[in-house]
Amino acid sequence: MTTSSLPGFRDFYPADLALRSHIFHTWREVAQRYGFVEYDGPPLESLELYTKKSGAEIVGQLYGFTDQGGREVALRPEMTPTFARMVAARAGGLPKPIKWFSIPQLFRYERPQKGRLREHFQLNLDIVGETSVASDAEVVAAAIDVLRAFGLGSEDFVARYSDRQLIAAVMIEMGVPEPSLPAAFAALDKADRESKEWILDRLLEAGVENAGTRERLTGLKDLTLDELSARFSHVDVVVARVERLGLFRRQIEAAGLGEFVLLDPGLVRGLAYYTGLVFELWDREGRFRAICGGGRYDDLLESVGGPDLPALGFGMGDVVLGELLRDRGLVPHSEAALDDFVVHVSEEVLPEALRIVHQLRAAGRRVGFDYRSRAVGKQFRAADQAGAGRVIVVGPEEVAAGECVVRMMDTGDEVRLSTSDLVGGSSGRPS
Numbered sequence: 022m023t024t025s026s027l028p029g030f031r032d033f034y035p036a037d038l039a040l041r042s043h044i045f046h047t048w049r050e051v052a053q054r055y056g057f058v059e060y061d062g063p064p065l066e067s068l069e070l071y072t073k074k075s076g077a078e079i080v081g082q083l084y085g086f087t088d089q090g091g092r093e094v095a096l097r098p099e100m101t102p103t104f105a106r107m108v109a110a111r112a113g114g115l116p117k118p119i120k121w122f123s124i125p126q127l128f129r130y131e132r133p134q135k136g137r138l139r140e141h142f143q144l145n146l147d148i149v150g151e152t153s154v155a156s157d158a159e160v161v162a163a164a165i166d167v168l169r170a171f172g173l174g175s176e177d178f179v180a181r182y183s184d185r186q187l188i189a190a191v192m193i194e195m196g197v198p199e200p201s202l203p204a205a206f207a208a209l210d211k212a213d214r215e216s217k218e219w220i221l222d223r224l225l226e227a228g229v230e231n232a233g234t235r236e237r238l239t240g241l242k243d244l245t246l247d248e249l250s251a252r253f254s255h256v257d258v259v260v261a262r263v264e265r266l267g268l269f270r271r272q273i274e275a276a277g278l279g280e281f282v283l284l285d286p287g288l289v290r291g292l293a294y295y296t297g298l299v300f301e302l303w304d305r306e307g308r309f310r311a312i313c314g315g316g317r318y319d320d321l322l323e324s325v326g327g328p329d330l331p332a333l334g335f336g337m338g339d340v341v342l343g344e345l346l347r348d349r350g351l352v353p354h355s356e357a358a359l360d361d362f363v364v365h366v367s368e369e370v371l372p373e374a375l376r377i378v379h380q381l382r383a384a385g386r387r388v389g390f391d392y393r394s395r396a397v398g399k400q401f402r403a404a405d406q407a408g409a410g411r412v413i414v415v416g417p418e419e420v421a422a423g424e425c426v427v428r429m430m431d432t433g434d435e436v437r438l439s440t441s442d443l444v445g446g447s448s449g450r451p452s
């Protein structure tokens with residue numbers, strides 16, 4: 022036996038869970054500020070949901086198995102197919118736009134490394150029933166505002182964005198056969214962490230046979246919007262999508278978030294289902310993996326058997342975010358566990374101490390005491406370790422007088438108080 026967890030899986034000791042709770046709390050707070058409501062789905066889904074919709078990379082990382090009923094199932098590696106399935110099942114009865122968020126735990130059999138584990142939590146925030154540029158800008162603004170709520174600024178991170186339709190049209194113009202597009206997107210998605218040779222080999226495997234085309238594809242990221250529209254002005258889709266991206270940018274600027282976004286035509290995203298805007302949030306220096314990724318997937322709902330409804334959203338993981346917050350000193354100090362510690366000087370006064378402990382707890386205070394009636398010095402040390410603000414000393418004399426001694430742990434000040442005043446807090450600053 023070993024005391025370690027499985028590779029890529031985390032134990033959340035209290036300090037780790039405090040950071041996780043801080044992340045979840047902030048995610049919820051911003052999602053609700055934007056008018057999104059929370060949902061959840063099952064952690065286990067039919068395997069088919071992913072093999073048909075997510076694309077080869079995620080399918081290769083599935084925790085899949087046959088259950089005892091003979092069903093092919095998988096632990097969810099991402100939330101979007103579940104979200105699409107749930108919305109598709111009830112879409113008719115739901116007022117549009119549908120604005121939902123969730124914080125699922127997800128499982129991918131990846132090589133564990135910095136920023137990538139085999140389980141992670143992910144904020145998913147999605148809108149259904151909207152094709153407007155305003156909804157594109159809203160989703161990106163929400164992702165940016167989530168990071169700002171943690172105390173990160175434009176010097177810390179940037180949202181890179183592009184458009185799948187634009188890049189698909191440009192790639193086809195450059196000579197990429199249409200059936201090769203999904204595999205070519207998956208290859209280009211790796212540009213940040215794989216060598217150029219690796220990308221060129223994958224593009225060849227994807228069916229991009231012309232060496233010049235492959236070379237030009239790796240240079241996509243260096244093109245500006247102006248260059249794209251000038252070079253491909255004869256392609257209607259390019260003109261329309263460039264215009265849409267321009268409008269998107271102006272709306273982000275109007276929201277006061279212009280300094281947080283950067284067009285990156287080399288950004289395509291690896292997942293198969295994106296159909297329009299795609300974006301990712303990265304730390305400015307590129308020292309970490311992507312913090313967040315998302316985009317528009319207008320065909321997914323229909324393809325899981327639902328109505329033809331447009332959709333878009335993003336997923337933001339807790340792993341890279343946690344690394345970045347630690348790096349920037351933005352992890353909040355964990356709170357003290359106790360408000361009060363009731364010290365009882367001998368076993369005889371334990372019943373009176375217990376009465377006080379439970380009265381204080383009933384009043385909502387966090388209260389501890391020593392289970393073994395140890396020496397008073399040891400009890401004070403335990404109070405200090407738990408970060409108690411007040412120590413309440415109960416001894417035979419105090420019990421006889423209906424009083425106790427209250428020591429404020431930060432100043433060392435002591436007062437005698439009647440036990441009935443303890444709960445009301447007339448003593449004592451913290452109430």
Ligand code: HAM
Pocket residue numbers: 098099100101129131136137138139140141143145146147292311312313314315316333334335336337338339340341
């Ligand atoms: P994704 O790019 O695969 O997108 O994941 C989104 C984010 O989840 C990543 O940027 C990263 O922060 C985190 N993440 C992904 N895999 C791991 C891992 N193995 N370990 C730690 N963190 C990870 C999606 O999953 C899409 N379903 C997002 C989406 C929602 N698109 C539209 N709506």
